[in-house]
Amino acid sequence: MATLFVTGGAGFIGSNFIRYWLSTHPNDSVVNYDSLTYAGNLDSLRDVERAYADRYTFHQGNIGNLELTSRLFEKHKPDYVVNFAAESHNSRAVVDPGLFFETNVMGTQSLLQAAVDTGVPRFHHISTCEVYGDLPLDSDAKFSETSPYLPRTPYNASKASADLAVRAYHETFDLPITISNCSNNYGPYQFPEKLIPHFTIRVLENEEMTLYKSSRNKREWLHVIDHCKAIELILKDGRIGETYNVGSGVEVDIETVADTILSILDLDASFKIYVPDRPGHDRRYLLDCSKIRGELGWEPEFQFEEGFKETVLWYKDNREWWEPLLTRLQVDEGKWG
Ligand code: NAD
Secondary structure, eight states: OOEEEEETTTSHHHHHHHHHHHHHOTTOEEEEEEOOOTTOOGGGGHHHHHHTTTTEEEEEOOTTOHHHHHHHHHHHOOSEEEEOOSOOOHHHHHHOHHHHIIIIIIIHHHHHHHHHHHTOSOEEEEEEGGGGOOOOTTOOOOBOTTSOOOOOSHHHHHHHHHHHHHHHHHHHHOOOEEEEEEOEEESTTOOTTSHHHHHHHHHHTTOOEEEESOTTOEEEEEEHHHHHHHHHHHHHHOOTTOEEEEOOSOEEEHHHHHHHHHHHTTOOGGGEEEEOOOTTOOOOOOBOOHHHHHHHOOOOOOOHHHHHHHHHHHHHHOHHHHGGGGGGOOOOTTOOO
16 A cells, blocks of 8 residues: 655656556555646546545645645655656757756755655656767667766756756665656657647647658657556666666657658648757657666557557547647747747
């Protein structure tokens, strides 16, 4: 019977994680702590509120609020803190970098401090493959957990800095931490600024898909539930102080993502237009995941083609979820350069 304190649980991965955890751990409770930025959306958890009312609690608050997080840690005595909370959109970081350092670095540091002050027994931090920098399109290289941190954008740099803070709190204050660095996630409840929902929703609204000119840049696509299962294994059997890469090994370029969405929705290529790249647009990342596969026996279960189609159709069928979010979009992806 464990209590999880999940930060950023009203976002894409956090809300999927809470649903996954409560449905597979019938004796556990989850406290969701989220400041509800433009990307936070409690509508993503209405079914969870109904199905697990006795085991699910929501508190609105900022991870940077040391006094409030310390008080809530004292009150709920979590067995695990899982930190998803972040500013997560690379494009927005180009126009408002300061916010990313404030939330992702100083916010994480404050949360770590509250965890040390109140004796949290386990702190798991969610990070990204993007801390390692990018790879050439045509190389055989992969990033392992010991690859150097070479971030190229304010978002990536803020996540890299947060990882270093997490490690420092382990080394200096003995906080029992783990970190996971995962590749691009896809699945339901992703904010419409991100690539797959963005392209899908644009064409469902009869608008053009704005592909960055370097449309052969690739991403490694991981279904969000495969990510949740990796976090579950790390919480259970991961070694304290360690970092685990989490990726599917399936790389698909942006042009193919766009073409596949059009083909699933039975639309033609005239929806595609090309716009200048966002500054610092990374070419490619690929993770070496032999550590989590070998140590913890993790394997991604979703086949990309199937999971991708299901995801695109989820956005087609759940207009009432995303329609109210369109007024919250922060960046015009067609206006770089
Ligand atoms: P998201 O933007 O959908 O959700 C972020 C959530 O954090 C929102 O609910 C927001 O309200 C909340 N939040 C933001 N600032 C906060 C603050 N100061 N205090 C409390 N809550 C705050 O992001 P996501 O895609 O779900 O990503 C979750 C985590 O996973 C992030 O740390 C991100 O860096 C990491 N990650 C995401 C991906 C991906 O493909 N989405 C890949 C690798 C790593």
